[in-house]
Amino acid sequence: MASRMLSSTPLAFSSLGPALQSSSIGHLRAQPKPSGRSYGSSGSVAAALATGLICRQASRARRSARANASTTVLSKAEKLQVPGFLVNNVDIFIFDCDGVIWRGDSIIPGIPQVITQLRAQGKRLFFVTNNSTKSRAGYQSKFTSLGLDVQPEEIFSSSFAAAAYLEQTKFKDTGKKVYIIGEKGISEELDLVGIPWLGGEGDKGKEPNMGSGGKVDVDHDVGAVVVGFDRHINYHKLQYAQLCLNELPGCEFIATNMDRVTHLTDAQEWAGNGTMVGAVSGCTGREPTVVGKPAPLMIDYIAEKYGISDRSRICMVGDRLDTDIAFGRNNGLKTCLTLSGVTSEDELLDRVPRKKGTEGHPTGCLRRHHQ
Amino acid sequence: MASRMLSSTPLAFSSLGPALQSSSIGHLRAQPKPSGRSYGSSGSVAAALATGLICRQASRARRSARANASTTVLSKAEKLQVPGFLVNNVDIFIFDCDGVIWRGDSIIPGIPQVITQLRAQGKRLFFVTNNSTKSRAGYQSKFTSLGLDVQPEEIFSSSFAAAAYLEQTKFKDTGKKVYIIGEKGISEELDLVGIPWLGGEGDKGKEPNMGSGGKVDVDHDVGAVVVGFDRHINYHKLQYAQLCLNELPGCEFIATNMDRVTHLTDAQEWAGNGTMVGAVSGCTGREPTVVGKPAPLMIDYIAEKYGISDRSRICMVGDRLDTDIAFGRNNGLKTCLTLSGVTSEDELLDRVPRKKGTEGHPTGCLRRHHQ
Numbered sequence: 001m002a003s004r005m006l007s008s009t010p011l012a013f014s015s016l017g018p019a020l021q022s023s024s025i026g027h028l029r030a031q032p033k034p035s036g037r038s039y040g041s042s043g044s045v046a047a048a049l050a051t052g053l054i055c056r057q058a059s060r061a062r063r064s065a066r067a068n069a070s071t072t073v074l075s076k077a078e079k080l081q082v083p084g085f086l087v088n089n090v091d092i093f094i095f096d097c098d099g100v101i102w103r104g105d106s107i108i109p110g111i112p113q114v115i116t117q118l119r120a121q122g123k124r125l126f127f128v129t130n131n132s133t134k135s136r137a138g139y140q141s142k143f144t145s146l147g148l149d150v151q152p153e154e155i156f157s158s159s160f161a162a163a164a165y166l167e168q169t170k171f172k173d174t175g176k177k178v179y180i181i182g183e184k185g186i187s188e189e190l191d192l193v194g195i196p197w198l199g200g201e202g203d204k205g206k207e208p209n210m211g212s213g214g215k216v217d218v219d220h221d222v223g224a225v226v227v228g229f230d231r232h233i234n235y236h237k238l239q240y241a242q243l244c245l246n247e248l249p250g251c252e253f254i255a256t257n258m259d260r261v262t263h264l265t266d267a268q269e270w271a272g273n274g275t276m277v278g279a280v281s282g283c284t285g286r287e288p289t290v291v292g293k294p295a296p297l298m299i300d301y302i303a304e305k306y307g308i309s310d311r312s313r314i315c316m317v318g319d320r321l322d323t324d325i326a327f328g329r330n331n332g333l334k335t336c337l338t339l340s341g342v343t344s345e346d347e348l349l350d351r352v353p354r355k356k357g358t359e360g361h362p363t364g365c366l367r368r369h370h371q
Numbered sequence: 372m373a374s375r376m377l378s379s380t381p382l383a384f385s386s387l388g389p390a391l392q393s394s395s396i397g398h399l400r401a402q403p404k405p406s407g408r409s410y411g412s413s414g415s416v417a418a419a420l421a422t423g424l425i426c427r428q429a430s431r432a433r434r435s436a437r438a439n440a441s442t443t444v445l446s447k448a449e450k451l452q453v454p455g456f457l458v459n460n461v462d463i464f465i466f467d468c469d470g471v472i473w474r475g476d477s478i479i480p481g482i483p484q485v486i487t488q489l490r491a492q493g494k495r496l497f498f499v500t501n502n503s504t505k506s507r508a509g510y511q512s513k514f515t516s517l518g519l520d521v522q523p524e525e526i527f528s529s530s531f532a533a534a535a536y537l538e539q540t541k542f543k544d545t546g547k548k549v550y551i552i553g554e555k556g557i558s559e560e561l562d563l564v565g566i567p568w569l570g571g572e573g574d575k576g577k578e579p580n581m582g583s584g585g586k587v588d589v590d591h592d593v594g595a596v597v598v599g600f601d602r603h604i605n606y607h608k609l610q611y612a613q614l615c616l617n618e619l620p621g622c623e624f625i626a627t628n629m630d631r632v633t634h635l636t637d638a639q640e641w642a643g644n645g646t647m648v649g650a651v652s653g654c655t656g657r658e659p660t661v662v663g664k665p666a667p668l669m670i671d672y673i674a675e676k677y678g679i680s681d682r683s684r685i686c687m688v689g690d691r692l693d694t695d696i697a698f699g700r701n702n703g704l705k706t707c708l709t710l711s712g713v714t715s716e717d718e719l720l721d722r723v724p725r726k727k728g729t730e731g732h733p734t735g736c737l738r739r740h741h742q
Contacts, residue, residue, distance in 0.1 A: 215638035267586035278653020282645035
């Protein structure tokens with residue numbers, strides 16, 4: 001059923017499958033040679049389930065894959081010739097948003113149909129974004145404005161991931177507060193779980209007194225600094241975070257994500273949350289606990305919530321090898337690379353070098369750093 | 372003569388000597404046990420040449436020391452019992468400023484006398500600071516305001532180091548411009564060597580258009596981004612640097628220094644230039660060429676300018692093991708640790724752990740990264 005419906009969409013597509021098949025099918029099958037990058041032209045998730053590339057690789061233990069996350073090689077790809085193969089073997093689809101569901105404020109063609117069809121087959125869907133500027137409620141509004149019917153509990157933004165991490169680790173029991181570098185997505189999510197916070201949008205435009213005897217006073221009850229994307233980053237915020245992390249014993253350093261660049265507008269790439277996190281690391285010498293992709297928090301959360309023991313029945317659908325696909329592979333999921341975003345087919349197949357900044361993630365970003 | 376004059380100043384002092392003595396004297400001699408940290412109380416450079424600790428370590432080749440810069444162990448210290456030993460064997464003294472010459476806007480007691488006495492003996496003096504917010508002219512004004520007669524050519528600020536590096540590498544011949552994250556020290560030094568620049572203080576308060584189709588336009592003639600301490604750091608500047616470094620072929624990334632924290636006021640430690648550099652590294656994945664301490668540029672420059680082949684006749688005088696003393700040792704200099712600043716005698720002798728952020732420099736900071 002799915003394959004019939006979906007195969008009517010003739011766009012390019014590739015999919016990377018993880019540790020699910022026997023190693024004997026881990027080779028590259030013949031595939032068409034597109035003339036160039038499909039970004040911005042033909043790729044879509046609809047296409048994903050129609051015709052494209054599927055990559056499978058010899059099985060390895062999930063834990064081992066996690067430990068070697070930074071060195072995972074994605075060298076074996078196969079075109080997805082029979083979409084039903086993927087759909088029938090997956091219960092949960094996790095969709096990256098930027099470059100998969102939308103580009104900027106435009107929906108990628110075919111997406112509404114794919115979502116409708118997968119729902120009709122009883123698949124559970126999640127929508128994931130490392131962009132922390134909105135809460136789940138904020139993202140629901142964006143989905144609605146694009147004509148998609150998506151519920152808040154189906155959305156996993158990195159702002160929610162930060163709140164979920166603090167819940168998991170029983171931060172509220174400490175009676176401490178969170179200092180936020182970031183936008184309202186984080187503060188809205190913390191409000192929902194009842195964790196007190198300061199900073200965030202309220203510190204926009206603040207300038208510390210750097211005259212003789214000047215200083216920034218910090219609240220000594222801060223027990224964690226959460227760093228998300230912040231277009232109003234300033235020296236006051238960075239000094240506040242520095243003092244918390246360097247001078248308050250046990251203060252945690254949490255990053256929503258480490259993305260170097262992000263797609264705020266279609267006109268160019270923008271400095272991502274790696275910028276804000278790098279600044280805080282640069283004055284503290286500390287590495288953060290990362291809660292967004294490619295950290296495993298979200299998968300653990302979904303697997304636990306829905307009692308999923310066989311993670312090979314979850315499929316991560318994304319547009320980037322270095323984030324989405326690495327994330328899926330490192331967590332034992334099936335993975336599916338659309339050609340609608342960052343990684344082109346030529347890059348997937350190593351016919352051209354990957355674009356700067358998409359070569360891979362630095363060591364450590366894939367792991368949690370507990371104090 | 373020197374020892375007689377200087378020994379009249381009875382303050383605490385320690386000195387670390389590098390690869391100059393035979394390995395047989397590289398052990399720790401008996402020393403007094405001060406009750407606590409001397410910061411802010413008794414330490415001074417005057418004291419340095421009177422009574423204190425001197426550390427000598429088994430010889431190693433300078434080049435080898437540089438290559439292993441990040442792992443240098445400073446475990447062997449001796450008190451300087453005979454100040455003349457140091458003074459008579461040194462032609463050039465290089466003084467760190469913050470914590471050695473001044474703290475904030477106050478001169479450290481004894482400094483004017485030490486400088487006068489060393490000059491009277493024909494020693495050549497240099498004053499080094501990683502603070503890039505002032506040019507050499509700006510620092511001369513500060514010395515004058517403290518009653519010290521110091522010439523601009525005796526001052527080696529990291530803002531000047533950036534200009535000197537660009538001169539050394541013949542950047543002007545490329546016809547390119549420099550984008551500055553930083554304050555007026557850098558732009559003033561670039562003006563003096565005739566290198567065109569943009570950014571710097573002119574980009575204070577700028578906010579990019581992040582609406583639909585919005586972007587930051589960069590000058591495609593930018594050939595280097597220089598990052599210094601900038602209390603008006605903002606997202607526009609970081610996005611500009613990101614675009615230059617990620618999208619302009621061959622664009623260099625130069626950091627005045629990597630100091631995690633700095634002493635803008637006496638009231639607390641402040642997020643240092645490691646913050647600004649970390650932000651730019653975080654969105655580009657690139658490591659900078661570092662021109663200030665502990666990079667060897669300044670020593671190369673002074674040694675070349677004054678025809679010094681025996682670097683053991685240069686002594687680095689500083690207050691921090693992780694920056695000043697590491698810097699001296701990694702460049703084959705004699706070194707002298709005052710107890711007037713960051714590192715206490717207890718830390719020097721490993722009786723207590725070093726303060727957070729002073730444990731050492733991350734790998735890579737001590738090396739130049741050429742493209």
